[in-house]
Amino acid sequence: MGEKSASGPTSGHGDITPDGPTVTHEEGSQEQSKWKMTKGGDGDTAMALFSDPAELNEQIDPKEIRRLLWKIDFMILPYLAVCYAFFYIDKTTLSYAAIFGIREDLNLHGTEYNWLSSLFYFGFLAWAFPTNFLLQRLPIGKYLGFNIFLWGVFLMIQAACHNFATLGVLRVLGGAAEACSDPAFMLITSMWYTRKEQPVRIGLWYTANGFGIALGGLLGYGIGNIRGALPSWKYEFLVIGALCSVWGIVMFILLPDSPVSAPGLTKRQRRLAVERIRENQTGVENKRLKPYQIKEAFLDYKLYLFFILGTVGNIPNGGISNFGTLIIQGFGFSTLGTTLMQIPYGVLIAISILICVYLNDRFQNRRCLFIVLFLLPNIAGAFGLRYVPLDRKVGRLICYYLTGPYNAAFVLILSMQIANTAGHTKKVVTNAVLFLGYCTGNIAGPFFYKSDQSPTYSLGIWSMIVSHLIEVVVIITLGLLLRWENKKRDRIQSQMEGGLEGRDLNATAFLDLTDRENLNFRYIY
Template identity: 50%
Template sequence: MADDSHGVKEASEHVDGIFEHVEDNISVAPKVDQRHAEMYAEALRQYPDEDSIDREAEKKLKRKLDQRILPLLGICYFFYYVDKTTLSYAAIFGIQSDLHLKGTEYSWLSSIFYFGWLFWSIPSNLIMQRCPPAYYLAFNIFMWGVLLMAQAAAKDFAGLTVLRILSGAFEAIADPAFMLLTSMFYTREEQPSRISAWYAWNGIGVAGGGLIGYGIGQIEGALRSWRYEFLVVGALCTFWSIVLLLLLPNSPTTFWGFNKQERLLMIARVRRNQTGVEHQKIKWGQIKEAYLDYKTWLFVLFGFLGAIPNGGISNFSTLVIQGLGFDTLHTALLGIPQGVLIVIWIGLGAVVNKYMPPNSRTMVSALFMLPTIAGGGQSKKMIVSGMVWFGSCVGNIAGPFFYKSEQAPSYHLGIGSLLVANVAEFLLFFVFRYAFKWENRRKEKVRAALREAGVITDDTEGLNATAFQNLTDGENPNFVYVY
């Protein structure tokens, strides 16, 4: 780890641009670097500190936010999962024989999806920073649907490969967009339970995919069942994108159905995060900081380890089940109990996290293997988010190749890769825990050094001054890691 004195010097340099010295006293100007800056400034004036927030009004607002945001993100995540696993159900409906797939071509179709994701993940994150995020997400979901329907017309391996690459590129924004929208409206203490709420739809997607697959398997039409699979799921995706365009908010300042007072309270609440909310400017210095930050590469490793099992299971689970002697329709139906178990497991993790002492997230995550959320300045946040999914792409690309066709249906190597990756991921949570505790101690030394120099950063005025500036976790002396 680097010498703490270097961190103190760096933080002092950043603080000079945040705090203004006036003679012997310190006055703090609550600068705002956000879209709709005037509303953020008004929120800080009306709610200058935590004591000025009425807790009953805040509870009522949270309930309303939950009702308006979580179902939308949850259904998005449902389609996000079903879209990725449509190929898996197409496999049991005969796509391999119909398209004359040979050798490792099915594995390549599973992996090639993530080449598009890999190529486009970081550019897509940076584009989202410049666009209204809800509109950008809705556009991408519309394209998921269009490309899925196009896959129904595939004639050979080459044509399907091109469509899978394009589908992966448009799906690259999904998880980062869900995380961004969650962090925009909820405090860091509230985020784990809200992430769990929409992430649980992953399990509903597993179960729903099974039901959809079973229903499509009953169709006796002019087309093969796997082609109907792509057409039906694709049409549902395009319809949902239109709903999303109309209902999902882009910003606390423009969220329809909420009056101005509620919007101001939305903004004032997330001051606690010390990460800002919405920024349009790309700061290249923050991008450089993201690539040089060791924590970024820990998150890349985290994404990689978490995706190795997913890359194989999401595309080979139906083949494993079918290989155990089940017919096509029962193989599709067996996705339902798997999905129910996922929902229960995620919900249980959220409940345990809620009642654990503060800073227990990594311990709960190690226990339940659920992801945590990273926050920072917006450009850095977009890059780190993209880098997590970069690691995830590499893992998803590699995962299917552990499932050797000659080892069917037991796939010993594939199951072994799952176990090794999960154990390594489990250990990595403890690395995160140590790193974040060390960073928090370093931050406190920085604040102590600044206090000795006559600069108080963590009083009410100081917190307001840093809350809505476009600062990274490294630049902001008041940012504290939750672990």
């Protein structure tokens, strides 16, 4: 399954889209009136960078674009990568706290530890839609930095908890604060990068997920060796929370909100940054909430398939991120030895993500194919954890490590979602729904790991196997449907005046049209 180029949007006359409303495209002398309509406020914010239509067609030096891309990378990726490392470290703080004695100190019984794992995602779930709409209305860099600061504060306060109830409330608040993170990262990536570039850039900041696991192992080992007045699990919350809050302040100050207003770029560089992403046909941003785009999002089958992918892709994550240390400890390692065994796991995840996005970029964006390929090690590893004998500790550890590459597959799923959704309000809604699935999977995942099945957790391992198999079926289905959509649009436009070659990217690139409204939009699969 490959990528169909999204070159050019209109045929120069009235077009009726295959899935949505009629879109009228003027030509010739009417170009100026169309421009004025767009400048009137209904189009994309990027239009404010151009003082007249001629600037849309200015000649661009490829070398200048390459220099600009390097500058953008340094302006965006380090902040997102460090932040994402902290996200995963945060998700594993409870796992490390478990082996440092939090269950005994807080007298957690039955499924209370499982609930602490899931309550974080209940907060995420409850605040998912409000925070996504706030991301559309507010400066995205400032809003993201503020939430990360709060999230670190809530994490630090967890060190003061004395029972399940207070810790549970703070887990919910922490989840709400983090609810903007992944959607914000995806919107930022879609603002700054072409659809071809997006998988690599998502892969680069998502790779920090793996390094976060490795760094979390090192921090856990260091914190476990602290001999202070407090239990080790309290230092875990205090140290990680403080680092997160500091990084939230850094992002609030330094992360640009948009290519349209980035203080680190000249006006020409801002225009070029916007010009680069014209081919996306998804625009930069639009601050006006459009109800019809909300309705269209919920009538689009892709939204529901991405919800399913978010769910089944994260049932394994919800289990492994909270029970991974307990599974490793069950192999016979000491407490501190268990923390160190997480380091190779994190490095493997990082390497698998980088290999996946490189191969996807090298072989023409065959995203569905590489998603399936990078799910196969996880399925094999999960079967190994289920059936390799308990006395084969090295073999079982290798099988555990093989469950890591699902992160690479999820990177490409995220890239498919942002690449195949146009219209800013529709993007916001689809983002929110995908991460509702993300929350649902992470909430459900820990409950498959029954304490009476420790350390093999057979039901939990079966949940991984079944989830990944469903994921394979859904992604193949999605790829076939998107391929059919592209062929349908090619057929319609080939019968129009000018044919497929007569389309003009400038006409619809920044009108904030949805992918269904814009006949010239092509899906990537």
